[in-house]
Amino acid sequence: MIAAGAGHPRSQRSKEIRRHALIYLGLAPFLVLAVFPVFWMAITAIKQDSDLYLVGAAPFWFRLPPTWKNFDFLFNNTFYKDWIINTMAISFWVSAITILTSVPAGYALARLRLPFAENLGIGIFMTYLVPAIILFIPLARVVSTLDLQDSWWSLVVVYPTFTIPFCTWLLMGFFKTVPFEIEEAAMVDGCGQLGALCRVVLPVSGPGIITAIIFSFTLSMQDFLYSLAFVSISDQKPVPLGVATELIRGDIYFWGSLMAGALLVGVPVAIVYNLFLDKFISGITGAAIK
Amino acid sequence: MGVQTWWRTPTARRYLFGYTLLAPAVLYVSLLVGVPFAFSLYLSMSDASVGNPVARFVGLENFKAALENATFYTAVRNTLVFTVGAGILKGLLGTTLAFLLLQPFKGRKVVRALLVIPFTLPIAVSVLGWKWMFDSQFSVINWALSRLQLIGAYGSPDWPVWLGQPGLALFSVMFVNVWRGFPFSAIVLLAGLTSVPPEIIDAAKVDGTTFMQRFRLVIVPMIAPILFIGSAFDTVFTLSDLSIVYLLTNGGPDAATEILPTLAYNTGIRAGALGRGAAISLFLFPLLLPAMILLLRTLRRRQY
Amino acid sequence: MSFQVSDNEGGTRMTDPRPAYVDPRTVGRRGFLKVAGAGVASASLLTMLDARQAPAQIKGTSLRMLKWSHYVPAYDVWFDDFAKKWGEKTGVKVRVDHIPHLELPARYAAEFAAGAGHDLIYFVGQILTGQYYRNLIDLSDVADNLGKKYGGWLESSKSAGQVGGTWFAIPDFFISIPVLYRKDLFASVGMGEPKTWDDLRNAARQLKPKGHPTGMQFSHCNDANHNWRALMYCFGVKETDPSGQNIALDGKEMRESLRFAKALYDEGMTPEVFSWDDASDNRFLASGVGSWIHDAISAFHSTRITNPKVFADTFCIPEVAGPAGLKWNVGEPNVWAIWKFSKNIPAAKEFIQHIADNQKEAMEASLGYNMPFLKEQYKKPMPYLGKDAKLSTLQDQEKINAFFGHPGPMTPAAQEVLTTFIIPDMFTRVARGADIEDTMKWGVGEIRRIYAKHKG
The missing domain is CATH 1.10.3720.10 (MetI-like)
Structure with a gap:
């Protein structure tokens, strides 16, 4: 009785965690699709211009410090x-x-x-x-x-x-x-x-x-x-x-x-x-x- | 009740009240849409050009001219592929997303908040953002794919040129429409799903149905009206939207992304042949017909 | 086509191809001159003092004009200030609105439908004189006056300004689209300055395997429209007869140019050219990848700032010759016009005169971009171009200047062929492997259809 009572919430919790993990996993592609372009726009908005045109360099990070210049x-x-x-x-x-x-x-x-x-x-x-x-x-x-x-x-x-x-x-x-x-x-x-x-x-x-x-x-x-x-x-x-x-x-x-x-x-x-x-x-x- | 007092009856007063309430909306749209639309119909049957106020009536000449133009058929095909393809993708992505969002989970509000951003950005500007993401040299998408070894380096034959390869270009412009529209489809569907009373689903569960059966027999009929109307309005928006294609490719290369609105704009406005431009854009109506029929049906179903 | 005026950090990597934008509202004349760095201060002040006396009747009126956003943004700063100064001097309240050039036709269609709008308007690239002339005022007096004063108009200005022999628009300048090439890369394959389209093709063929292809737009953009026409005209193609009424495209020259373009694409380009817009080739050159491009000198200016190393080896030639030695450069004309419903015709005319009288200063401010239409203005050294060792080659551009529809004028039919991108589409089809005869049949058919409509 006591054991069952103690075990139940735990399995409930792990079930919850599993359910959440599945939902997040399912949502991830949608979030990437919807948000990545927005994230990319945000990065571009605070980039220095010279940082935009570096051939072959990672486009979504900063080589030059971010700037508020564009705003x-x-x-x-x-x-x-x-x-x-x-x-x-x-x-x-x-x-x-x-x-x-x-x-x-x-x-x-x-x-x-x-x-x-x-x-x-x-x-x-x-x-x-x-x-x-x-x-x-x-x-x-x-x-x-x-x-x-x-x-x-x-x-x-x-x-x-x-x-x-x-x-x-x-x-x-x-x-x-x-x-x-x-x-x-x-x-x-x-x-x-x-x-x-x-x-x-x-x-x-x-x-x-x-x-x-x-x-x-x-x-x-x-x-x-x-x-x-x-x-x-x-x-x-x-x-x-x-x-x-x-x-x-x-x-x-x-x-x-x-x-x-x-x-x-x-x-x-x-x-x-x-x-x-x-x-x-x-x-x-x-x-x-x- | 005498004839002279008919207008005093409750029915008459209700009618008077009702038409008074309707009048502003009806007047507004008939003056600012109806009249201009009638004028456009007239334009489409005249040889009007942008600078020529004196137009001759030419009957169906402009419609015939459109039908003689090979690009017109490409534009019709692309318009259909664009609208139907984008509609299907938005439907699939939207439904899946709506079911996911229906579950209670931590951070649901945040996720929902993030998902609606594509829909709230002004379209003309977010398309420019995509233009930069599809750039043939500095594309962030290609950079990422190339780092993941999925495509070759810049200059190699398997470096995708998003807006340059015929099939891919049409897909890319369609994709931008999908990107912008799927969160909205999800929200509309979510609204539909929330409105299905849980008791009905529970009752169906008790009857021992499978998920697919419940989906088909209970959920779909319940959310069908919202689905129809949502997609009808979305279709109208997608069909007549010029900005994505105009700003990304202007219909190129070689009509690969030409759609009726860009063809009408380039013929009627940029080349100045107003009559032929109007005729081309009126061909949108046969394509809109399915959307209209859906709307009408749903409306009729909703009558009292 | 893009460019930058101010200097910046430089270095070997690509940097800021963006112009030093200067807000016309906050920068005074002195501030601008510092920015543009053009040594025209004294000259401009002299011209201001020297300017003809404006008629008194325009005092106290207002003038609204619509222009495009110039490819050289500092030119707009100069222009807005120039217009303001003129307004102060003549007592006219001036306002200049700028919108992107591709959006001008929609705006004019709306202004025409409304019967109201700007007092002084401007056509660029798409010259709508042929469409609107019934509603534009006759500017022959201004044209004759300017012609007399500056040694006469170039032959090509008639195509841009006249309809049926009457001036309904006053040509302001044209943009020339020369060849920009990398001398170092050409030298690495044993080639000197290219003289012919064959030279360009050879260079691209040898340089593409080394990672330096070339590129001309096969897409629905402006540059695609001029660049392929330049090639065609050099190959001897005539789009129409000199009257502009009958098409003359269907010949062996057109087939030859399509064949040549196909070879040029196969040997010297990558598929990215199908997606390019007007700015892509600028970035392509400035990134150090491109071996040559065919574009306005704004690309040259932008490379100067963004990639000085590449710039040091970038040279400019007016145009290369076709197989029979023909050379035609397809420019983009810019013209002034005045609606009949304009509320201030006298001031608008006065302003056109005034800007034409200050052509030297304007050309200087545009960094040699604005090529004049008046013969005397080609007296060497020309503003800016004359002082620049690499660009001085462009001082004879008027001799090879042609516009679309060549050799006929830019009629509404020629406009429609332009805006529906039939020529670039023909080149695109052939480059992608379509049969030349099929493509000719399609393209010529479409063009015939358009001309028949406009005659009808």
């Missing part, structure tokens, strides 16, 4: 600070527009049993399928009519063309998971349809809305063509455009600063992503199942 260059010799601020501002406004339009739309499509709702919904999703290379020329006209050419506000107007369809779909799925009963109870309590939406449905829709915001944010960061076509002034560019157009001069790649510039926005976004990952997961689950 310094990024902040003092380019408009990187402006690019970050622009990216933040663009993402904020794009998310705001997206939420303000796709929350009501998603709700209406999911809950209000409207005639033609299905077709309208499909119509909205279909617009996500139209690629940017088809749209940017006609949109240039729109941007110029609004007098937004060469201002980051032009991107605030344009990016919702892909975030709204995506997030409407996402939120529509999400709203379907909210039980009808809560809403009906609220309406019985004297709230109108709008009251029920605001007071009851929205508060339980946090994960869905957060997911939509995260998507708006990351989708906005993946654009290149629109920003290239509409913004040519250095201090108006978002980060991806600024980094890709101003750190390649002629045919010279400023590798270190390019990598630094990418990591400085990519890594914080990854952290934020992770903070909300659980919410995010319940967000997409809610949207897709049901």
Whole structure:
């Protein structure tokens, strides 16, 4: 009895260790695949340039001492600070527009049993399928009519063309998971349809809305063509455009600063992503199942 | 109830409320996607060029021109290989990774955090990082493989030229897409798997099913919708994404990596033949059709 | 093509091929001159004082111009400062935006669609004059004025600036793409200065086994487009007839150049050339591996800094001759143009004049990279080139300068052949073993199709 009691946790523990070892072993290739390029970018970002071009030398370590020069260059010799601020501002406004339009739309499509709702919904999703290379020329006209050419506000107007369809779909799925009963109870309590939406449905829709915001944010960061076509002034560019157009001069790649510039926005976004990952997961689950 | 008061009925008020809620989104996308798209359709049937505002209607001439171009077929084939190949790889890697991440283990949060970085880096910039990793002389990949004695030294015939050998070049650009996309596939699948109630799996276990049977009969049907939608959206993104190929190879060498978006861009924008460029990019739609059908199906299944 | 201005640690290993980037916002004129190290201070001040009086009506206006990021980054620093100084003097508020040259066409397509954008624009490599001329203002007055002042325009400038005999763009400069070779390596196989493409092939054949192959891009990049055309034109190929309307590629000369390229690849190159971009051959030369390359002198400048030992043995020749002694160098033109919707046409015209009047200083600042289009500007010694023992050979480059579409002008059809990379693809196919007749059939067919579209 006593012996068994003492032995059990031990075997449990070794079983746990074995299980962990197996999981880590399984994860290792994935981690290498996903992280090595990032690690490599990080190394490049703090390498001296002369250390990059040593023929035949180990590329992932330092022969010359690491340096912050590339970061310094990024902040003092380019408009990187402006690019970050622009990216933040663009993402904020794009998310705001997206939420303000796709929350009501998603709700209406999911809950209000409207005639033609299905077709309208499909119509909205279909617009996500139209690629940017088809749209940017006609949109240039729109941007110029609004007098937004060469201002980051032009991107605030344009990016919702892909975030709204995506997030409407996402939120529509999400709203379907909210039980009808809560809403009906609220309406019985004297709230109108709008009251029920605001007071009851929205508060339980946090994960869905957060997911939509995260998507708006990351989708906005993946654009290149629109920003290239509409913004040519250095201090108006978002980060991806600024980094890709101003750190390649002629045919010279400023590798270190390019990598630094990418990591400085990519890594914080990854952290934020992770903070909300659980919410995010319940967000997409809610949207897709049901 | 009289006709004049119909709009006061609860149903009417619900409709009014509903369409009011829908209006902003519908107006936004119809004005900024619908109208420009209609304009592009018109372009594709005209002889418009970048500098010529007066375009003539030419019917289906531009579509015919695309079909007469041998490179067009290469581009269609590459687009399909690229999208389907990348989709399969992302699916396989994503599923495996999702099952691994489903297990509770120490450091799960850290691992998850690291895995999403490829997805959060701006694509235009991470592609440039890959360009440097695929460099024909200073490739870090080749350096490592060469040290492990898997390939020869620089200058020897078995030194891979990632972006230069026809099959390998297409694989390399596809690989960058996979690298960027598989963590996301894993997260979407993880979401699907988390949503399968453990009781259902336990019940199935009691029934004495094997893992594969449980996977096929219980898990797959439960996560199918999320799988469909995830892959449909991912396919749309992969198909229309220009930046990976444009920045790595611009379709070369000899159309080895030419895809419809690069062909459309080089014809329509860089060469200025807007009409023909628009026609080429509209050929993306037949390729998108499977993705659309999947979407529609899933949507219909989800109706009330 | 890359290059660096500032000196750095040097040594025998490869070092920093990156330019000393100088922020135009923080560096004043004096700071720049120190950086560029070009002894032009006094000359430039004189030209500034000497500059023609700008018309008063442009005072108080603003001028926005769009340019590319020059391969010689210090030139952009010089240029931005030059534009600023001009603005201060004339009372025009000037802003210069730079974007990578490959992205210019997308931006112009958007500006044209919008009917708004930069007041003064710039085409490089892809000369879009033929596409946009209906929406560009007639600059014949500026062109005539400059032609009169500087001894007339080179014949090739018409291809870059005119459509149907009218000047819709003012040529600024062209980039020449000479041969850069390693004298020491050539000497090690008993060869002197190469005179012909056969010499280059022989050298590569003997040097490749010793670890010093050569390389020209077989890929979808700019350099592939010029380099193979240079070879073709030296072999006597004519892309079109002089009117530019009918293609003339289908002949024995083209077949001969394809055959030659195949041999050059088999004997003298490694497969890495299929993946190269415009910068790869610079690194290839600077790493000490390459025995010769065919590239702009920015590669020469970068090697000076990154590998002084290799640089000491690197020499430059304008071009080598084809079998019949023909020599053509395919340059990359740079031209100014003004939209009809430009908000400040007078200031834009004034600026074009002003930069042309200061060509010497500009050429000096570009380290001899910017080759002029005006005949008198070839008076020796030319800025920078005249003072450099190795580069002084380039002072007659105007005699062998051709652009794509040669001998016809750069029409929109020729543009499309260029941007869809048909010529590099033909060479790639043959180098990989495709039959020459099949390749001709495919390539000529594609090109015919494109020309037919543009006629239609």
